[in-house]
Amino acid sequence: MIALGKELQNRGHQVTVINLVDSQEKIIRSSLHFFPVGEKDFPIGSTQQHLNRLGGLTGIAAFEYMITLFLAWDRVYLNELADRLRHLGVDFLLIDQTQLAPCSVADFLDLPYVNISNALILNYEIGVPPVQTSWRYHPACWSKLRNLWGISA
Known part of the structure; x- marks a missing residue:
């Protein structure tokens, strides 16, 4: 995200x-x-504390902790972001695709935005194989049906 920000700058x-x-x-x-x-x-210092705790967890406990963190981040963004964006006079947003709340805030404020994938592509669309599979991209119709099945499973 920093590299993209610097290029825009x-x-x-x-x-x-x-x-x-x-x-x-x-x-x-x-x-x-x-x-x-x-x-x-x-x-x-809280980010490192959360990462340390997460690093000591495995399986379902780690997954549940990540969900708890994402919900806490979402609460922060839902409670604070709209006022911050208005204060700054923002007219466009680049949003990490793992963060859902900023997209909702952008929609609420009628601000255009683009989701940025900084890691695995998490987009769930029929043209892209689901990230949890080992399927390769293919433009054929059968591939799109397969992807749709994988997304809905």
């Missing part, structure tokens, strides 16, 4: 990363603007 756009305060130092070092959210719920 090089093309004359104002780029502000809105994220948890633990990412502030890295963002500022990259010469992008930073605006924090969730300082109360996720103070400095």
